[in-house]
Amino acid sequence: MLSPSVSLKRGGGRGGRGGHCKSVKVCDCRHENAGVQEKLLKSGPDFNDFLNELHKEFSIQSHETFVVSTTDRAVLDYDTFAALEDGSTLYLFRREDQALPTAREETITFQPHYDTLIQSGTYEYYASNDKNSFPYALAELIDNSLSATAKNPGVRTIEIRMLFDETLGKPAVIVLDNGCGMTSKQLNNWAVYRLSKFLRDDSKSASKDEKYVRPDHVPRSLNSDISYFGVGGKQAIFYIGNSVRMITKPVGSPDVHEMVMSKADFEEKERNNEDIYKGTIKNRKPGDSSHVKKNGESFLRDLIAEESGKESFTAVVMTGVLPDHITFLKDDFSVWTRELTHIYHYYIHGVNGNDLRRSSTNSDQSSKIDIQVTLREKPNKLPRVLNLREVEDDMQTLYINATADTFEFHVSSAVGSGRVEGLIRYHPFLYDRETYPEEPDTMLAPVDDESDDNESGDLQQARGKRPVFECFWNGRLIPYTTIPEFEWCALPKGNSKLPAECYSRFSGVLFTNDTYKVSTNKLTFMDLELKLKSSESIFTRVVNGQRQRVNIKSEFNKWLQNCHDKLDKQTKFLRFKEIITRPDV
Amino acid sequence: MLSPSVSLKRGGGRGGRGGHCKSVKVCDCRHENAGVQEKLLKSGPDFNDFLNELHKEFSIQSHETFVVSTTDRAVLDYDTFAALEDGSTLYLFRREDQALPTAREETITFQPHYDTLIQSGTYEYYASNDKNSFPYALAELIDNSLSATAKNPGVRTIEIRMLFDETLGKPAVIVLDNGCGMTSKQLNNWAVYRLSKFLRDDSKSASKDEKYVRPDHVPRSLNSDISYFGVGGKQAIFYIGNSVRMITKPVGSPDVHEMVMSKADFEEKERNNEDIYKGTIKNRKPGDSSHVKKNGESFLRDLIAEESGKESFTAVVMTGVLPDHITFLKDDFSVWTRELTHIYHYYIHGVNGNDLRRSSTNSDQSSKIDIQVTLREKPNKLPRVLNLREVEDDMQTLYINATADTFEFHVSSAVGSGRVEGLIRYHPFLYDRETYPEEPDTMLAPVDDESDDNESGDLQQARGKRPVFECFWNGRLIPYTTIPEFEWCALPKGNSKLPAECYSRFSGVLFTNDTYKVSTNKLTFMDLELKLKSSESIFTRVVNGQRQRVNIKSEFNKWLQNCHDKLDKQTKFLRFKEIITRPDV
Ligand SMILES: Nc1ncnc2c1ncn2[C@@H]1O[C@H](COP(=O)(O)OP(=O)(O)OP(=O)(O)O)[C@@H](O)[C@H]1O
Ligand SMILES: Nc1ncnc2c1ncn2[C@@H]1O[C@H](COP(=O)(O)OP(=O)(O)OP(=O)(O)O)[C@@H](O)[C@H]1O
Ligand SMILES: [Mg+2]
Ligand SMILES: [Mg+2]
Known part of the structure; x- marks a missing residue:
């Protein structure tokens, strides 16, 4: 069996005359009815070096005509040989169109392109019914926060912060919750596209498997179990911006875990021929912002400063926010906050919804959910602050009342x-x-x-x-x-x-x-x-x-x-x- | 910087007392204000071996209390140590909840799960408007065949074969075209999810880049340029079945390239801890079916036998077809063929569509497109055969007439x-x-x-x-x-x-x-x-x-x-x- 024809660029070539030494596998296919002989050839960087080596190794007669081609039958010449990747497989034929004596197998890799993550949301939340679909992307992150805060003993807080005050750094959208957080293994799993809770093994130690258990029925199915496919967060994030910093602290751990994923990173790894899906998770003390750039990201240092004393949390910090989104978020504040309230009406107000005619609110709710929105624009302008519970013109509130x-x-x-x-x-x-x-x-x-x-x-x-x-x-x-x-x-x-x-x-x-x-x-x-x-x-x-x-x-x-x-x-x-x-x- | 905590199972461990030798990286975090010392430890497979080694390497005093944990702060004991993967990173702390002296980085990988391919279509072609959406999945494959045959000098033939005669092997859906085919590099690129034509470098030799050129305007935009995202084929295939064999011969090449991708393969690679996205392309002579299993796949041998004499072609052979699909395809033959005719009405009939009142058909069409459907059921039942051009009750035909x-x-x-x-x-x-x-x-x-x-x-x-x-x-x-x-x-x-x-x-x-x-x-x-x-x-x-x-x-x-x-x-x-x-x- 042949080894990779699509192969590593970093081969252990030993240098020769200015260029690099090449190492290629050659399959001798000249004899249609004989077997195929395979040899590993090392030669100088020049096509002539290679031809000399070839003549020697396969005992090619001086009068003999032959052709060397790639597995795709591209005939080799000086230029194509120079461009050839180290470790490639080549065929030696009598003529260009000669049939393969026997079937050959080549190994390939077909890792999904990083656009799988970057582009996943672009066509998912398209404008429809003349509506801007931004709220539906944002909802994916609120879904995650609802799942994460499901077992909170006290108030469940989800904060949506829109930081468009350029004096604090580039525009950012932050979704912050006081939920269970993620261990570094869970954060790693978060990044794996399509790894749903049904497939995951999130347990801390490898020995015990914590398989997913479907929640019991609760009235109106308000079970906070809204994660499903393993794609939502990533789709939403790259629909909203082009870079995300996940910051999370799991319950019971003294460490904060941080991970950055961005379009620019992916592009750089591709340029440098590095492994696209390799990344790093930073483990650090709560409040430690020593890794944050001194200028341009002061909002990030503020956010990290808030960490101390928090039992657990997750912050999704999105930057590279599309200008169209910023315009919509600023200009249509009441539209998108109303739509979010509509989506989560029964989580916010409880099973009976927002009945304004009742004297007391649903105080019987076992755990309260606060979805708090803040939008900062100019430094001298007061930020807009809204708890979605205050919204009174979402459709469900109107129907109920x-x-x-x-x-x-x-x-x-x-x-x-x-x-x-x-x-x-x-x-x-x-x-x-x-x-x-x-x-x-x-x-x-x-x-x-x-x-x-x-x-x-x-x-x-x-x-x-x-x-x-x-x-x-x-x-x-x-x-x-x-x-x-x-x-x-x-x-x-x-x-x-x-x-x-x-x-x-x-x-x-x-x-x-x-x-x-x-x-x-x-x-x-x-x-x-x-x-x-x-x-x-x-x-x-x-x-x-x-x-x-x-x-x-x-x-x-x-x-x-x-x-x-x-x-x-x-x-x-x-x-x-x-x-x-x-x-x- | 620390090396992978999520790491290779196949480490070059030197065996010891029945089990394997373990090699782990340990970071000494005992001294909160000092730096962190890192050491690579090799020990026997037993936790005791490891503890001995640890005492020696980090000069731990016999009276000293300490804790060894994973980067997720899971404290190590006999069982968890046994389950630890070779190459893991461990922390040495004074106490369990001690803060990290300095931030640490761990390398992770987050390759998309193979459900990215397998599940991509499941939620994409959902039933809506009470309609079965199978025709829309199938259309993705016809799209690809239309693109591939765009430059055909003669008739463009797209055959859809539904083989549900179990005496010929397991049920299969085949889409076959006489288009340009794919080189092995192109076939490799076909398999890369989200690698669209806009990102691809499909050229035969690495030296010249064949960048995508948008086609010129033609009436009614019938430009056959229907590939766009790099997902359609894969989505459709795994919506229809659970396994595909791509068989293709590019123009001008004497070789046929073949590649199998299946859910079962992915699952097996996962079980064996192999690289999920590694596969093989078989290069072989046209007509050579020596690799096909002797029993159960006779339709495949028949298909391969047809190859001889074809200049170029692509066959998408899907198996593991969902029983619901088979029922629909058999029982609603006229429904789905009508819907396909509706989708491709103007490709089939030309810019003016299917005007039955005109004496002659659009004979002026520069290239004719034949979309031919065959459905075989029982061995003794005549196969149903239909050229979509014959359909006269698709909506566009009805409107036009x-x-x-x-x-x-x-x-x-x-x-x-x-x-x-x-x-x-x-x-x-x-x-x-x-x-x-x-x-x-x-x-x-x-x-x-x-x-x-x-x-x-x-x-x-x-x-x-x-x-x-x-x-x-x-x-x-x-x-x-x-x-x-x-x-x-x-x-x-x-x-x-x-x-x-x-x-x-x-x-x-x-x-x-x-x-x-x-x-x-x-x-x-x-x-x-x-x-x-x-x-x-x-x-x-x-x-x-x-x-x-x-x-x-x-x-x-x-x-x-x-x-x-x-x-x-x-x-x-x-x-x-x-x-x-x-x-x-
Ligand atoms: N705010 C959060 N707090 C804790 N864990 C989170 C948070 N956000 C995401 N996660 C974890 O990351 C995983 C992946 O999130 P993502 O939204 O990408 O997919 P999902 O929620 O599993 O499925 P879906 O596609 O339905 O959203 C979640 O299942 C959850 O385990
Ligand atoms: N029948 C075929 N003949 C030749 N090449 C094909 C054929 N089918 C697919 N390909 C090649 O494989 C690529 C991937 O096909 P796939 O349908 O998965 O995505 P796409 O067509 O690029 O984009 P889209 O998501 O819009 O379908 C195509 O772009 C084309 O180059
Ligand atoms: Mg989610
Ligand atoms: Mg396509």
Whole structure:
């Protein structure tokens, strides 16, 4: 068997006449019906040296015609020989187009290109529905922080810091959490693209295997178990910027582990013919910023100074942030913070969501989750600071606070552990208007003639053509999947006792666990609608937490009838009575 | 600097007492304010051997307390020492929780997991819109064959062979083309995930760089240049099956190159701690199948027997095909062949598409593209054979043949090389019905009460709520992106001289080049709609190939008015006249 034709540049060549000595493997294929003889040849750096050596080693007669080529049949000459890598395999033929006497094998390597990491996010979080998809990339990092803080004894804090004050260094986006942190082995595993929790062996000692255990069911699947594919963090980071510094301290360890991964590093390693996927992890004392460059990265020294006294943490420090992102983050602060609140609504506010009409907040939550956003711009401008709990115009908050009655249900699949909790909320007509909430974007946007969804009249139709259900996966919104309706809650085709408008006065939410699969960018469910609409799915109404063996369709219609009768307050114009003149106006 | 803690299992250990000798690096961190002393220790395989050696080398006093731990601070004992990999780095501390005197660096590797290749397609071609996405995976391989045959002097042949006759071996899907083939270097590059044509150096000799050159503009961007990301083939292959054998012969070479990549191979290399991304390419004579197993793969020997006499070719042989796919391919033959025809309609039929009303086909095409499908099931059943050119119910064929008039336009962007050719087709009302074509699936499907789009009345509304434009990228359909309409061809908001129905009697197509980006799975455009609807995009009408400086909106409305006046043949009920009794019925 032949050895690598795609081979090491750093061969142990012994120098000769200015250039380097070459060592190549030559397979003598001249004799079609004989075996192939292989020899290792060392010669001077010149093609002539090589030819001399070749004649000698393979006893080539002076009158004999022959050809030397690479395994790709490129015929060797002075130039190509000079460019040949040390350790290459060459063929000796009688003629250029001579067939191989026997099959030959060459060894190759095909390590994925580093764009696997660098480019993974670029096409994953594309703009769609006219929306900027930055929040969905950022969400991947919040997902990781939610997983990492799942077992925190106290408050779970996730800080998103946007540092665009150039006096503190280059623009940076930092996601910082007080979760369990990573050991250096876990940090190494973090960097391995596609190494998911299902494949990993993260245990501290090699002897005991800590295999992944699926969490028990919790209401609305708020289990904080949102890591899945082993790609999210890397995709998000290189979508946001071109360099990341991971800084982490695992619980119970006195050391901080630090690792840098950047596009520039990869490019340099490629230029220098170094191993692309070799890196270093720095282990150091908390607070030790002696390795940070003196100028240009003062925010990093500040961040490291905060480390002392922290039991454990992880900081994802992204730099090389794309200017377009910075513009969006600055100019549309309320848009992206609202979208993030939408995604994590039930993690932030608990299973019942943000009900502003209740006197107290969900104080019963076992552990509180703080997602804190800070954005610094100019040195003399106050930073913008927002706890996502304060956001009151995300869609779920709007739905919840426009709810007059709810209809709960449960979906289970005949096979497997699929379970979905569902909720329908009635938004009644009150006096002169529908209370079905509008998207804040639509409310604020100037009336746009080109938009298709804004056809006149639609706004009066409560939900209009919009889908009924938003869908949450392990408690987190999957933003691009919605389910228009189910057969049992759709406007009946024939006569309906109820006015048709009632069927557009409700919104809905579905909470699934990870039995239902999502795409790697967590933007869409794979086949949720298909599965739910299959005959395998059984719908049951839930009242006070109890599933009821009833016909969901008639139960729903009864409920809707009741909502309409009791909650809709329609001012009806009956007939003309008189003209009143109001002298006080 | 410390050397790898995550290190080679195959160390050059010299055996001792039954086990292996261990060689580890120890950093003496006992003295917090002194430097760190590093030593390479070799000891017997037992922890006691190691401790003895340690005492000696670091002059540890007998009364001194100390702790040896890994870089992750796992304290070493008999068991963990036994499990330690040769070449690991260890720390010597006074106490377990002692801080590091100075920062230490450890080398790590973080090569992407092989699931990067194996799993890449799984979540990429997910079922959506109730459609099976198998055709879109297969399309990636046809894309590659279209690129490879682009410069063929004669007919371009792409064969898709579905071999589900178990008497010929395990089920296999083969995509075979008579394109340029690959050199062994190109085959090696094929295997490198994310190595796109923009990054590659595919030239035969190392001296000349063959950089990628963007093709010149051709009508409807049918440039066959459909490779883009360096992922498509691998994604498709491992979505379809779990093993692939690439067999290829480049133009001008007497050798065939062959390479196998499979999930089982990766798993075995992982188990054996071998280099995951090392493989072999076999170079052999055409027709030489001496390496094929005697039983179970007779289809492979047949395929190899076909090689003789072929100038160049590439065969992608996939096995381990998922049973679900096989069922779909057998049971829905007409569905997936129709969808493939839809995707490649203009490559198959030429720029004007499949106009069945013309007497001759596009004989002017410079090179003909044959996409031939064969499906073999039972040994005694005739194979199904279909040239996609024969398919007459793909959507584009239906649109084209229901067209009474067309409106051509062109979109250019102020900056960059963005160019889009557009076409609108009028499908008139004839006597008693709309001629706007229906999706064959919808036509055949039984009336489905749960479907949302099938609301009564809709079918009578020609296009109904469906979007106007299907979108082609470099001539190939991007199936999940449609554009509902443009402002200038939408039903005017105010009074319109034309009946509203006219605005739902046309369909449209857009042909873009790769200035407009698509997602890595080629299922969606990134931001086509956003870009086209921005103020940068300039629309011009095209008449007889000439762009006209006119107001597109008024031109379009004039055209539509004309279509309505001349082409719609509406039977109008005017008033009651008399009752006729037909005695002949
Ligand atoms: N903030 C964090 N704290 C602790 N560990 C983290 C943190 N972020 C990432 N990790 C670790 O790194 C791993 C890789 O993260 P990454 O987001 O790249 O993939 P993933 O979360 O496993 O899967 P997904 O593709 O679904 O995001 C995680 O599984 C987790 O073990
Ligand atoms: N049938 C074929 N004939 C010749 N070369 C091929 C063939 N199929 C693939 N290749 C080569 O292998 C490369 C990798 O193919 P692959 O489909 O994985 O990625 P790509 O086509 O480069 O990009 P994309 O992700 O857009 O498909 C191609 O660029 C092409 O050079
Ligand atoms: Mg993640
Ligand atoms: Mg491709």
